[in-house]
Amino acid sequence: xxxxxxxxxxxxxxxxxxxxxxxxxxxxxxxxxxxxxxxxxxxxxxxxxxxxxxxxxxxxxxxxxxxxxxxxxxxxxxxxxxxxxxxxxxxxxxxxxxxxxxxxxxxxxxxxxxxxxxxxxxxxxxxxxxxxxxxxxxxxxxxxxxxxxxxxxxxxxxxxxxxxxxxxxxxxxxxxxxxxxxxxxxxxxxxxxxxxxxxxxxxxxxxxxxxxxxxxxxxxxxxxxxxxxxxxxxxxxxxxxxxxxxxxxxxxxxxxxxxxxxxxxxxxxxxxxxxxxxxxxxxxxxxxx
Amino acid sequence: xxxxxxxxxxxxxxxxxxxxxxxxxxxxxxxxxxxxxxxxxxxxxxxxxxxxxxxxxxxxxxxxxxxxxxxxxxxxxxxxxxxxxxxxxxxxxxxxxxxxxxxxxxxxxxxxxxxxxxxxxxxxxxxxxxxxxxxxxxxxxxxxxxxxxxxxxxxxxxxxxxxxxxxxxxxxxxxxxxxxxxxxxxxxxxxxxxxxxxxxxxxxxxxxxxxxxxxxxxxxxxxxxxxxxxxxxxxxxxxxxxxxxxxxxxxxxxxxxxxxxxxxxxxxxxxxxxxxxxxxxxxxxxxxxxxxxxxxxxxxxxxxxxxxxxxxxxxxxxxxxxxxxxxxxxxxxxxxxxxxxxx
Numbered sequence: 001x002x003x004x005x006x007x008x009x010x011x012x013x014x015x016x017x018x019x020x021x022x023x024x025x026x027x028x029x030x031x032x033x034x035x036x037x038x039x040x041x042x043x044x045x046x047x048x049x050x051x052x053x054x055x056x057x058x059x060x061x062x063x064x065x066x067x068x069x070x071x072x073x074x075x076x077x078x079x080x081x082x083x084x085x086x087x088x089x090x091x092x093x094x095x096x097x098x099x100x101x102x103x104x105x106x107x108x109x110x111x112x113x114x115x116x117x118x119x120x121x122x123x124x125x126x127x128x129x130x131x132x133x134x135x136x137x138x139x140x141x142x143x144x145x146x147x148x149x150x151x152x153x154x155x156x157x158x159x160x161x162x163x164x165x166x167x168x169x170x171x172x173x174x175x176x177x178x179x180x181x182x183x184x185x186x187x188x189x190x191x192x193x194x195x196x197x198x199x200x201x202x203x204x205x206x207x208x209x210x211x212x213x214x215x216x217x218x219x220x221x222x223x224x225x226x227x228x229x230x231x232x233x234x235x236x237x238x239x240x241x242x243x244x245x246x247x248x249x250x251x252x253x254x255x256x257x258x259x260x261x262x263x264x265x266x267x268x269x270x271x272x273x274x275x276x277x278x279x280x281x282x283x284x285x286x287x288x289x
Numbered sequence: 290x291x292x293x294x295x296x297x298x299x300x301x302x303x304x305x306x307x308x309x310x311x312x313x314x315x316x317x318x319x320x321x322x323x324x325x326x327x328x329x330x331x332x333x334x335x336x337x338x339x340x341x342x343x344x345x346x347x348x349x350x351x352x353x354x355x356x357x358x359x360x361x362x363x364x365x366x367x368x369x370x371x372x373x374x375x376x377x378x379x380x381x382x383x384x385x386x387x388x389x390x391x392x393x394x395x396x397x398x399x400x401x402x403x404x405x406x407x408x409x410x411x412x413x414x415x416x417x418x419x420x421x422x423x424x425x426x427x428x429x430x431x432x433x434x435x436x437x438x439x440x441x442x443x444x445x446x447x448x449x450x451x452x453x454x455x456x457x458x459x460x461x462x463x464x465x466x467x468x469x470x471x472x473x474x475x476x477x478x479x480x481x482x483x484x485x486x487x488x489x490x491x492x493x494x495x496x497x498x499x500x501x502x503x504x505x506x507x508x509x510x511x512x513x514x515x516x517x518x519x520x521x522x523x524x525x526x527x528x529x530x531x532x533x534x535x536x537x538x539x540x541x542x543x544x545x546x547x548x549x550x551x552x553x554x555x556x557x558x559x560x561x562x563x564x565x566x567x568x569x570x571x572x573x574x575x576x577x578x579x580x581x582x583x584x585x586x587x588x589x590x591x592x593x594x595x596x597x598x599x600x601x602x603x604x605x606x607x608x609x610x611x612x613x614x615x616x617x618x619x620x621x622x623x624x625x626x627x628x629x630x631x632x
Contacts (some may be wrong), residue, residue, distance in 0.1 A: 009491030085323040097473040
């Protein structure tokens with residue numbers, strides 16, 4: 001009886017599979033795009049696809065018009081019903097486990113998905129070009145990439161190489177967690193002439209103890225703000241927290257900064273603005289004029 | 290509670306429960322993040338080129354998910370009944386003998402390993418969770434048997450220790466994992482319902498339905514066992530055989546449920562108790578009623594999970610605990626004076 005049940009299931013499922021076929025969509029036919037991450041939304045908008053975007057994640061808040069788009073759940077808990085209801089002909093996802101899984105599920109239903117992995121700055125350029133090709137906007141994508149590169153080069157030239165400040169990039173205070181070497185934050189710090197105060201670690205974002213904070217002797221501490229939070233209040237809290245390390249120079253010199261998280265933590269087209277924000281923390285004197 | 294259980298009463302109660310389940314499933318299939326119209330769903334366009342999102346959402350997302358919730362709910366509730374009867378402990382639930390932590394460890398290893406294959410359409414997480422859950426319960430079972438005469442206590446203690454030990458390993462693994470992998474694991478651990486392929490649901494239903502049927506067939510023996518092992522043996526029951534059989538079946542359907550949807554707590558604890566408190570402790574009616582009401586409960590809880598913070602979703606385990614806990618306490622206070630707990 002059990003075997004008969006299994007056999008019946010197999011037959012139905014095979015006959016069903018023959019009916020459903022994924023259809024390939026050519027770049028010119030793409031009129032409805034769903035973006036599954038805030039930085040992907042920013043890339044799509046930067047490619048001038050304002051009207052083609054029909055769905056974004058809840059945390060996609062830039063550019064401001066993104067907030068008015070149909071919401072398809074958040075990055076970690078996407079809502080597949082909302083995605084299908086948007087009738088997309090292209091769903092762009094990031095190469096994270098959860099999102100790859102989502103892409104698999106959508107593909108099984110015959111939807112077209114594009115998965116890009118954006119972990120380092122190099123990946124960003126590649127992803128912009130891949131997305132540009134998929135939607136038939138190669139020219140615009142090349143333009144966007146070279147714009148970003150030029151602005152980063154200008155910034156590099158501005159800060160020069162004569163001074164290297166040690167930066168501790170705090171992603172979370174309790175328990176203390178900082179950005180390690182294998183992150184794009186590390187690249188960002190190096191572009192603006194800094195160096196990560198923490199050496200190579202197993203973790204991407206290693207948890208560290210008070211001992212390491214003192215031992216690594218940072219010149220600057222940077223905290224990305226928690227979203228939608230009062231930056232001034234967070235800075236006050238940060239000062240209070242770091243006050244316990246009263247003999248560490250960074251605290252006595254008050255070189256602690258809170259920067260807006262969406263600009264610096266989102267690897268997207270606003271990367272140069274993010275880099276500039278960090279540069280302003282490291283070398284405020286260069287921007288005073 | 291009211292007199293003896295006759296086939297007539299059982300049939301009436303089962304019919305009532307089936308009616309509740311059908312009503313819940315019907316209502317829940319029209320509640321969701323996206324409003325869909327019944328008319329649009331069934332007006333399947335003759336040409337397959339035009340996309341009909343209403344039909345697609347209903348048939349390919351919502352219905353599979355409701356069926357999945359139903360079979361998982363039924364499996365967990367019946368497995369809970371079995372463990373409570375065998376361990377003669379009202380606190381027992383399907384996860385008490387290490388299945389949860391074994392499955393969780395399996396899932397964590399699968400996430401960290403980043404495997405990229407599928408086995409009959411199942412992801413590595415599901416396969417590892419299934420294997421991990423069964424391995425853990427086998428380990429606990431063997432240790433429990435070794436403790437001899439008082440093996441119920443031995444089993445419980447072994448279950449607690451294995452759970453704690455595996456949890457520690459999971460903590461260790463997640464603490465050295467990449468943050469994105471940790472996220473994936475955490476959502477799995479809180480119960481992860483997604484729409485599944487037809488074949489997966491079909492086979493899952495087959496496994497769970499045959500498991501529940503097998504448990505139903507031995508329910509008279511379980512009734513005797515719940516009087517106490519010595520009494521049962523003295524009237525000529527092969528206690529070891531029945532226990533082994535019931536344990537195996539209950540562990541199997543729990544492992545199937547866990548591999549389908551992650552760890553969903555509370556269903557296996559509150560549904561059996563709720564049924565027992567309202568209708569009495571006879572296992573011949575506990576299994577059918579728990580299967581049906583467990584299914585209805587999880588379908589309802591999952592509908593809340595997918596709509597309450599729409600367009601985002603909650604892990605269903607949160608909803609089962611929040612909704613189930615207070616409801617269960619009310620039942621407990623109201624009915625517990627009238628029934629006898631296992632001694």
